[in-house]
Amino acid sequence: MPKLARQKSHARQLNYRRSIESIKSNDTETFSSEDEKILFHPGGDIDDINFSNGSVLNDISDILTFCKEQINPRFISVLLYMSLRHLGHTWRDVDSFLTSIGGTTIKTCHKWTNILVNKDFDEFTIDERVRSVESCRLDLRRFSVKFTANSSRPYFLGHEREDVVKHRQEFVKYFIEREQHFYTITNDAVPQWRIPTTVPTILLCHDESTYKCGEITAKRWIMPDNAPFYNKGRGRSIMCSDVLVMHTSGPFFSLTEKEYSEALKTYPN
Structure with missing residues (x-):
């Protein structure tokens, strides 16, 4: 067998001696600067790292922050806690150390370590993360949602989208094709009921109005190409609701002569 290079031979002897000494003693042992150069800088092409420098904590904190975005931060903190205690x-x-890098508190780490070591691994790996408000805001922005003024928008905003137009055409077509089944009202000066000529279908029309106190926020999250209902307020409200039955047994809306004359004065056109 060819002889080992001097540096490799020395490194192997160091590793062997340390492994024997670690079995005999539980004392913590640190590498000397000379040993570190032999083990980690055999070619001399890697810069020295001063791990005791306070700036290294910033680098560790940055790595921990990045890992928190990928997996549950509890897993990382418990891993560090168990390793350092070991x-x-x-x-x-x-x-x-955990406090300086923004890790989980040591009490929480010890609690989950106890679950991992003495109880159930599946219980330990349960991910119970709750997304922060800041993370949810970033997600909304990724979907092009904007935090804009909570003002009244035109009711027709978004009504010309392709899917909306298609649905509206299907909806109107359904009623036109079944017009002979419905009770309808003539458009005369004196409206009259039209009786269906085939098997009748009675339409029920629901309508409601909500009156609120007007306590509203200045802005809200709004999706593009959508017209959400205008938020009139968060306080108490009064809702008036009724159902109109398209049948001769139910009255239809009409004005008396006096009401009609007053309406023409207000709305002459």
């Missing part, structure tokens, strides 16, 4: 660090040091 290496012999006190809970005070671990607590200080």
